[in-house]
Amino acid sequence: MANEDGEGVSETYVSKTVMSFDFYSCEEAVKRLNDYLDRELDSDEHADVVKHLHICKPCLERFTFEETLLISIKTKMQSRSAPNELKSRLSALINNGR
Amino acid sequence: MIDKSLDLARPSSQEAQDEGVEIATMQLDPSDVPVDAPPPTDPAVFEAEMNPHVDALYRNAMRLTGNSNDAEDLVQDTYLRAYRFFHQYHPGTNAKAWLFRIMNTVFLNDYRKKSRQGDQLSYDELEDFYLYNKLNSESLSNEQSFNTSNPEDIIVERLGIEEIEDAIRNLPVEFRETVALATLEDLAYQEISDVLHIPIGTVRSRLSRGRKLLQRALWQSLGR
Numbered sequence: 001m002a003n004e005d006g007e008g009v010s011e012t013y014v015s016k017t018v019m020s021f022d023f024y025s026c027e028e029a030v031k032r033l034n035d036y037l038d039r040e041l042d043s044d045e046h047a048d049v050v051k052h053l054h055i056c057k058p059c060l061e062r063f064t065f066e067e068t069l070l071i072s073i074k075t076k077m078q079s080r081s082a083p084n085e086l087k088s089r090l091s092a093l094i095n096n097g098r
Numbered sequence: 099m100i101d102k103s104l105d106l107a108r109p110s111s112q113e114a115q116d117e118g119v120e121i122a123t124m125q126l127d128p129s130d131v132p133v134d135a136p137p138p139t140d141p142a143v144f145e146a147e148m149n150p151h152v153d154a155l156y157r158n159a160m161r162l163t164g165n166s167n168d169a170e171d172l173v174q175d176t177y178l179r180a181y182r183f184f185h186q187y188h189p190g191t192n193a194k195a196w197l198f199r200i201m202n203t204v205f206l207n208d209y210r211k212k213s214r215q216g217d218q219l220s221y222d223e224l225e226d227f228y229l230y231n232k233l234n235s236e237s238l239s240n241e242q243s244f245n246t247s248n249p250e251d252i253i254v255e256r257l258g259i260e261e262i263e264d265a266i267r268n269l270p271v272e273f274r275e276t277v278a279l280a281t282l283e284d285l286a287y288q289e290i291s292d293v294l295h296i297p298i299g300t301v302r303s304r305l306s307r308g309r310k311l312l313q314r315a316l317w318q319s320l321g322r
Contacts, residue, residue, distance in 0.1 A: 040286070062230055065249055068253060069253050074282050078157075082153050083166075087152055090152065090177050093178060
């Protein structure tokens with residue numbers, strides 16, 4: 001998460017600054033994690049998440065980890081294929097007797 | 099192997115309801131209204147369009163049924179149903195999503211009672227970035243020595259197909275399908291909504307919770 005700790009005046013200042021530049025907070029970015037990873041955000045929201053990741057290294061590391069995890073799972077699972085015997089049977093079913 | 103091709107010649111009334119008005123209004127029995135019967139499907143055209151997705155269909159069937167015998171039957175039933183209704187497929191749309199939608203309908207009608215339900219998991223204490231946090235804390239405490247301290251490298255090197263399959267299979271079924279379709283099959287949220295007949299908001303909530311459950315299961319298999 002972004003370092004949001006701080007104290008007194010500086011915390012208020014940071015909060016206003018972030019709002020004025022329209023940056024997402026960590027919470028707002030994380031809320032969009034899945035939509036971001038699955039490319040479901042519209043271009044404005046996507047850009048806002050990317051902007052947050054540029055200024056928040058902890059979130060960048062976590063988002064990158066999540067992306068790596070999903071890609072790794074997908075890549076490994078796609079090595080599973082249907083048995084050739086099943087494929088032959090399917091072909092025979094629609095090419096014979098119709 | 100039971101040849102169900104004859105059973106698939108005409109959808110039951112319940113199936114017709116499930117598939118919507120479009121299918122419910124179709125006349126598939128040649129003895130009914132031959133004039134309005136759809137043109138015969140060219141097997142070559144059908145195969146060119148659908149065969150690239152047979153592996154994905156099989157993987158999906160394995161996730162749904164939990165065993166290879168039922169999975170092969172489910173693929174066959176789905177494939178034949180798709181062939182029968184191929185005239186309703188719109189070229190240029192996502193063929194895989196269309197096939198998954200058919201498979202889900204066939205599964206709900208004919209297979210669900212036999213299917214293996216996922217283990218019951220506790221839904222509490224589901225935190226964001228569960229796996230990342232666990233791997234980092236392990237790395238810091240150094241009590242469990244992984245070959246590398248980088249969480250991403252651990253994932254790539256240590257997570258095997260068996261562990262991933264087990265983790266997915268043990269998800270409660272409603273989370274399992276949503277997570278798999280988004281993560282493994284690249285379906286858009288709207289397509290998942292169509293396949294599973296659930297609102298898109300439900301897709302999002304199941305995906306959020308399901309991926310957290312998946313990470314917890316993966317962590318457990320990594321720690322074995």
